Amino acid sequence: MKNFALIGVGGYIAPRHMKAIKDTGNNLVAAVDKNDSVGIMDSYFPQTNFFTEFERFDRHVEKLRRENAGKEVSYVSICSPNYLHDAHIRFALRTDADAICEKPLVLNPWNIDALQEIERESGKKVNTILQLRLHQSIVNLKKKVTEQIKKDSSTVFDVDLTYLTSRGRWYHISWKGDEGKSGGVATNIGVHFFDMLTYVFGAVQKNICHIRSNDVAAGYLELKHARIRWFLSVNSEYLPEVAKENNQTTYRSITVDGEAFEFSGGFTDLHTRSYEEILKGHGFGLDSVRNCIQIVHDFRNLEPSGLIGDYHPFCQTV
Template sequence: MSNFALIGVGGYIAPRHMKAIKETGNSLVAAVDKNDSVGIIDSFFPQAHFFTEFERFDRHIEKLRRENAGKEVSYVSICSPNYLHDAHIRFALRTHADAICEKPLVLNPWNIDALQEIEQESGQRVNTILQLRLHPSIIELKQKVERQLAVEPNKMFDVDLTYLTSRGRWYHISWKGDEHKSGGVATNIGVHFFDMLCFIFGSVTENVCHIRNDNVAAGYLELKHARVRWFLSVNAEYLPDVAQKSGQTTYRSIIVDDHEFEFSGGFTDLHTRSYKEILSGNGFGLNEVRGCIGIVHDFRTAEPLGIHGEYHPFCRDVK
């Protein structure tokens, strides 16, 4: 049994990490969050030490390492705001623990290079959650694509990616609404989709920004084996009629060569599966995120073209 610490235990995604820690037979011994509405801990690890000040959390982790043989923390799970991931990964490595970090791992490509140096110096490992790579439907699609490429090595697939997840007014008041902290819509809700696309269709050869604002991110990607029109939004106003009529607040669609690919289910256990892979030494490391981090960084710094070229059809509805 390994000991875990968790940074950002008050956040939305933290319960999935606590569930994964518990279901893999491990123990959460310490957690930190500046907010103290963290009663969810009782459902998993009521004996975990909790801190609202990072300095006291840091001291506790250090004391466990120095004064309690066998009680030291082996893994630090990071569920903090995106812009703090880099600093919290560094903390994990400094305390002689491996890091397990939520997406996006970092906001900029050069952060990966710096972390790689620290990883090598410390002898510890940085792991990231890229759960779509473990989704059975995604694996099946990848295998199907590979079979087609074995017959047609130069084939280019035509892909439309659409993802809308409604968010209320709170979203734009929180750190998620601040592009400097979250990376914007494309980074915050889209980075794992871009990783999935690279995982299936290969590396990026072209990256075009059509729309980038507080609610919408849309663009065009050309990958080694795919032409991708994509549209992401946190605004319910852009939900298609089929979703609005059924009362859905989320809409997720991938169309590959005019065939819709369904993967709306199968997400509940992906964090636990991710932890199992990490604990067995098969986690996704720093090199695996270079593609998706490069995509969102380049999109974030590009000049939006508007409705020109190969744009996603949903772009026409954006005001």
Template sequence: MINSKNFALIGASGYIAPRHMKAIKDTSNNLVAAMDKYDGIGIMDSYFPEASFFTEYERFDRFVDKWHRDGNKKIEYIGITTPNYLHDSHIRFTLKSGAHAICEKPLVLNPHNIDQLKVIEKETGKKVYNILQLRLHESIIALKEKISKELEKNPNRVYDIDLTYLTSRGKWYFVSWKGDESKSGGIATNIGVHFFDMLSWIFGPIEENIVHLKQSDVNAGFMKLRNANVRWFLSVNYNYIPEKIKIIGKRTFRSITVDGDEFEFSDGFTDLHTKSYEDILSGGGFGLEEARNSIDIVSTIRKLHPIGLNGEYHPFCKKILG
């Protein structure tokens, strides 16, 4: 293929990996190799059946090293869709292998990891890109433009926002790495980081961070952004989903209200990974500094002690603490 670029993928069996495979294919590029400890990767037949596949990191490492030494062949990008706590290590491997990294969120678990990766970027001349696909969602871009215009007229305006996100998970969740805070970063990191990124992108950096509720299956709190007060509630427990949502058979509830008005963005998610790849390949993309705000937020949440039903807490907190 003319001008096609070569990719590799670390992590191929999870929920999000096929979106990366599709994005590579949709942008007319080639997947050379993939690595995953789990070997049930039949999904690859739909995208890149000729790609080399490894279940051992050491053999994948050897392949990548040998492959780019063979003539003029080169792996230019490596996608990373592994468990959160491994992102930092796999990004380092990618940069040192002479490739750019395209990593799922959360980019890393702690802000100091970003500082270290900036050093390695400088040493290698390669870049780290974070998949922050909500920034490419048409409805969210429109909201950002609307808020920006309003803030031009009134820079001191503060919006009131309620963020509610419940995505039901079964018992497997707590047995897997996602249920281990040392590996996933906990609920706020695992399912909240992209919402926190989106809100701080639109309403400015965080100024105050409070946690009201912190359990293995639910986190809730309050954050003051430069131009918004945000009450947030995140959970993987089906029991906390509103009855009207349960009645229609849904297991997920997502709501963002801005000054009491519901912000609707249920549609438009289908091709956001492809859009992310197109953005990166055309010279855009979101780098280390763009990821910092949301990593700061979730890292702080992890360290804070919950204060219960005090102050500006999300109404859903009463479902648990009331």
């Protein structure tokens, strides 16, 4: 049994991490969040020491490391706001623990280089949650694409990615609506898709921004083996009619050469699967995230071109 600490236990994604810690037979000994609406912990680890001040949490984790042989924290799980990930990963490594961090791991590519240095110094590892790589449909797609490329190395697929997940007014008031803290829509809700696409279709050749606003991000990506039109939004107004008719607040679609690629289900246990791989030493490390972090960083700094070139059809609704 390994001891875990969790930063950001009051956040949306934290219950999946607590479930993964419990499902893998481990223990959560310390957790911190500036908000104290964390009753969900009772469903997983009611005996966990909880803190609302990071300084007291830091002190507790340090005491466990120095004074309680066998009770020290082996892993720090990080579910805090995006802009704090870098600092919290550094905290994990300084306390002689491996880090397990939600996506996006960091906001800028140079943060990866600095963390690699600290990783070497500490001898500890930074792991990130890239659960789409473990999704069976994605595994099957990568296998199919790899086989096709082996037959013809010049193969280039045409891909459309569409993802809308409705968010209320709170979203824009929270840190998620602040581009400096979240990285914007493309980073906040899209980074794991960009990771998956580069994982399947290869390295980036071209990155174009068509629309970038507080509720929409859309662009064109050219990868080694794919031409990708993509559209992401948190605004329910842009949901397609089929979603509105069925009272759906989320719409997710990927087509490959005009054929719909189904991956709407199968997400339930992917955090647990991620933890299982990390505990075996097979987690996705810093180099794994370099492509997707570079994509969202570059997109954030591109001048939007408007509806020019090969843009996603949903752009016309904005």
